[in-house]
Amino acid sequence: MNDDYLLNKRILLVDDEQELLDMVVSILKEAGFCQIATAKTVKDAIDLADEFQPELAILDVMLPDGDGFSLMEKRKGGYPVLFLTACGEDDDKFKGFGLGADDYVVKPFLPKELLFRIMAILRRSYKEENPLVKLHDSEIDFSRAEVIKNGEHIPLTAKEHDLLSALYRNAGRIVTIDALCEAAWGDNPFGYENSLMAHIRRIREKIELNPSQPVSLVTIKGLGYKLIVWGR
Amino acid sequence: MNNLLKLIRRFTGILLLSVVLLLFVNFAVLAFLIVWQSPSSSDSPYNVAIQTGKGFQASENGYILQEDISTSLKEKNVWAFVIDNDTLQVVWKTENVPNTIPLSYSLSDIADLSVGYLNGYPTYTGKTENGIVVLGYPKDSYWKHTRASWNYSLIARLPQIIFIVLAVNIAVILLIYVTANVKFLKPVKPITKGIQDLSIGEPVYIPEKGLLSDISSNINRTSDILQEQRQQLKKKETARANWIAGVSHDIRTPLSMIMGYASQLVDDVNLSDAEQQKASVIVQQSERIRNLINDLNLASKLEYNMQPIHTRQINLISVVRQIVVDFINLDIKGDYPIEWLTADNLNVCMLNADKDLIKRAVSNLIQNSINHNEKGCTIYVLIKIDDCCHIVISDNGIGATDEEVEKLNNSPHYMVCDESTSEQRHGLGLLIVKQIAAAHNGKVTISHSEYGGFEVVICLPI
Structure with a gap:
């Protein structure tokens, strides 16, 4: 089974820490993803999403001007969302899944784990025609x-x-x-x-x-x- | 409140019992006195009079009384005379008849003296030939019931009447008692309620007035002290758990970066094998820190009851089976095969439990077997049901010594130990398993496995 077609999907990455953004971008690029956009605030993310039309969003929960949950509710287009956050409490996870998140990864994480989960979401969301x-x-x-x-x-x-x-x-x-x-x-x-x-x-x-x-x-x-x- | 009712019931019971007992004793004493003080039938003046009447012999010289009767009368200081039927004159008398006693009698006099007294002397009559004999006992030696007469119905119903009167008496006593008690116990009610509330840790305030105001104010003070201590303790515990939660939260992002970049270095083809090896150690150790943070956070929350327990009906077999399969699916090299020993026909075991916590406990135990047997081992998972539900996780690895098993079963973990300790204790994994079992009213037993390694049994009530 070939998953290469998934590597062309547009990924929006939102986190308030530049270092973490840099690292996740490097992980994604190394894995072969080529269309990645990053934002550090809810406002930037919303503005960027209009133009970028993401096919997957990776969101932090705590952001300087709001939280990932409300950002997810405001998204247009219904693309899948993966939360990547330091909030490991069960209640936070339940809230995320309750709002329709596709996955929830708690920091710290292994790059491979994140990639597996991203691929799984993309595979579920964008099925290859008639395999x-x-x-x-x-x-x-x-x-x-x-x-x-x-x-x-x-x-x-x-x-x-x-x-x-x-x-x-x-x-x-x-x-x-x-x-x-x-x-x-x-x-x-x-x-x-x-x-x-x-x-x-x-x-x-x-x-x-x-x-x-x-x-x-x-x-x-x-x-x-x-x-x-x-x-x- | 229950206690108060019990108290009143108990007191009323005692009272009732004592009243009945008292009545019974009184009756007994009275009956005894009456029997004891009543002359025996041969000594009864009535009988003596009748016997005396029979003891006369009429002769031509008049009456002669038998010697023994005469003597016995004299001994008792009793005088006697005989009234002739025809003349109504005294025709015979003893020497000790007082002078004041007349010598002739009308019929009405005789009627009087037969039931009552003659000049204050209690008199008794007996029949003799042609006359009656009158015995006079010393003044105040006997009391005679002279004018008694009641309606017959009253006497006929006497037993019922006595019973009713007694019952009414007891009822009245009870009524007085209960009213008095309720009045007395009224201020006791808030006090008992207060003490009950104290015992379950509720804040208490009792109005400080009335007979028992001292006690009330003491209870109020105790309550205040307890509340304050409780708050202090809660504050401390919350602060501690928050501190652990905060630290673990703040470590997560920097640790992500360490793990992320180190992982990339492991796969970097530009690095030498030795450098890649070093990077992989960084990854492994970062994972250890991550697991430690997660465990520490959960353990502290479970310890201070800050972890919400979401219980619902779960099928334990399916939950544990999924965990086992997840481990098998992850174990790509096959160093840690897992054998499922649960009976084939046991597919359902419904329990009221928190699924995530149970998963955590079982995963911790399987992970423990893996962590402690670097060279690999077989892990055996068994669920069996008798009076409770046993989840048995064992392995054929290196196991533990008797001393270690004893320590794992009985010594408190440093997280929950109230003494300072520098001793190396076991990790948090087992503590969490124990805490999770305790949160489900279950228990954990650690022992040697029949397969040569380590065995842990979680026992959950059904």
């Missing part, structure tokens, strides 16, 4: 809800689609039984463990060449399942 997901034995076309195996197009049911999407969002990582049940059956996902196993079996029949010895959708005993995507 085909390559597995070991087959391909998944999420937009058409079907699996292509040996040139044959096999349709996915709604539940299978939900489960595969949840697994794909965390491709290469374990997704717990509970998270999968929640993805397929909603907020009160208790008692669906056996149904989940049945669905997983059916998905394997569609995506695996040898469903009894799966290579793409593997079981992690007692914990959950992992989708292994080609090239990731």
